[in-house]
Amino acid sequence: MQCAEQYRVQAYFDGEVDALSAIDIERHAERCPDCRTLLEDLARTRAHLRRELPFETAPAPLRARIGRALDAEIGAPRVATRALPAPRTRPFWLGALGSLGAALAAGAAVLLLMPVRPDPVLDEIVTAHVRSLMPEHLTDVVSTDRHTVKPWFAGHADVSPVVADFAPEGYRLVGGRADYFERQRAAAVVYQHGAHVINVFAWVAGRDALPEAATRSGYHLAFWRVGNLEYCAVSDAGWDELRRLERLLRDLGAREQMP
Amino acid sequence: MTMDDKRERFEAQVMPHLDAAYRFARWLSRSPADADDVVQEAFLRAFRGFDRLRGSDVKAWLLTIVRNCHASAHRQQQRRAAVALPGEDDEPAGSALPAPGPDPESASIGADEQRTLERLIAALPDEHREVLLLREMEEMSYREIAAVTGLPIGTVMSRLARARAGLRGRWLEETEGEPRAVR
Ligand SMILES: [Zn+2]
Numbered sequence: 001m002q003c004a005e006q007y008r009v010q011a012y013f014d015g016e017v018d019a020l021s022a023i024d025i026e027r028h029a030e031r032c033p034d035c036r037t038l039l040e041d042l043a044r045t046r047a048h049l050r051r052e053l054p055f056e057t058a059p060a061p062l063r064a065r066i067g068r069a070l071d072a073e074i075g076a077p078r079v080a081t082r083a084l085p086a087p088r089t090r091p092f093w094l095g096a097l098g099s100l101g102a103a104l105a106a107g108a109a110v111l112l113l114m115p116v117r118p119d120p121v122l123d124e125i126v127t128a129h130v131r132s133l134m135p136e137h138l139t140d141v142v143s144t145d146r147h148t149v150k151p152w153f154a155g156h157a158d159v160s161p162v163v164a165d166f167a168p169e170g171y172r173l174v175g176g177r178a179d180y181f182e183r184q185r186a187a188a189v190v191y192q193h194g195a196h197v198i199n200v201f202a203w204v205a206g207r208d209a210l211p212e213a214a215t216r217s218g219y220h221l222a223f224w225r226v227g228n229l230e231y232c233a234v235s236d237a238g239w240d241e242l243r244r245l246e247r248l249l250r251d252l253g254a255r256e257q258m259p
Numbered sequence: 260m261t262m263d264d265k266r267e268r269f270e271a272q273v274m275p276h277l278d279a280a281y282r283f284a285r286w287l288s289r290s291p292a293d294a295d296d297v298v299q300e301a302f303l304r305a306f307r308g309f310d311r312l313r314g315s316d317v318k319a320w321l322l323t324i325v326r327n328c329h330a331s332a333h334r335q336q337q338r339r340a341a342v343a344l345p346g347e348d349d350e351p352a353g354s355a356l357p358a359p360g361p362d363p364e365s366a367s368i369g370a371d372e373q374r375t376l377e378r379l380i381a382a383l384p385d386e387h388r389e390v391l392l393l394r395e396m397e398e399m400s401y402r403e404i405a406a407v408t409g410l411p412i413g414t415v416m417s418r419l420a421r422a423r424a425g426l427r428g429r430w431l432e433e434t435e436g437e438p439r440a441v442r
Pocket of ligand 1: 003005006028029032033035
């Protein structure tokens, strides 16, 4: 009943084939009803899983327990190692990890071992995020349709960020809002992921370096840049969840940048 | 490399994968407490073996260790269960997540659907469930899944196909004929 090409079709769906094979497989699926159905089923199952399954994060007590176990392992009390003079800009290993790794590493580092450096932008963003969570403050324009949200920003913010509904991937577009910081009307695109609200702020790049990923008051902040816009996703969702939305938006931004 | 350096590099490279390790352990283990123990043991082993880590695929390396820790914990439990008297604390072996009972407080359609899906995934054979979750939830490549599970890539592909077809079939069976509210 199943076509002999089913594994190649699955590999195509999973992004495991080169460009030439992909063309082959697409041609085959055009002619083969079995494989067309298979592709639809694969997409539906994936969307379903990513939408419904909770994206759990490790409980804080477990994280702490592991930290203590590792301290015991190196035979040094945590306080002693953390009390070393720490005014450094970028740890040496960040350079070796690539930007995504660096963002993650920086997040973990800020969370676990680096003294928190004051950065007013981080505080502004967290404040804007927390304010948005109050009743009636989340959105100025409510819509799951990017064709409604995106034009709205044209009249209400100084930037035109990427906007899309990623409901199949588990990130539902809720709406948009304008927030004032970095001396401009920044755009905030609001997504819902499970029980979490994610604000994605966008503003015109003005500073030399993006802030490093950070955690403030329990909210994670991830930064990236596409073209002349800087983005920050902020949420109490886990790092992996935030990172996945970042990746979706980066990909989309890169596609929109293409002429 | 001093111990402090090692600790810092470990924080930077391995700790970011704690959530993934926890989720994986959660699906492998029967209870949250078991998952906690497996993850902690895995991180200790990972730290001890960190100097020998080559290459950049830290996540696959870590999940391999989680899987091994789970396997040895599971063997120990089975040995204990074999000598335990009936009625002692071991739960019956079987699915990773017990089928959750009805919970009137969160009986929305969304929660229903999520529970059904969790139950169906829990009912998949272990060897199908793990490749499915590594692919769909952790977004790992075939090569990475092969590394974590110790399977040839061809086997990863066929198990993945069967897991997906199995889940889809059970889902249709479960929901067939029931009119579903539009969300
Ligand atoms: Zn076919």
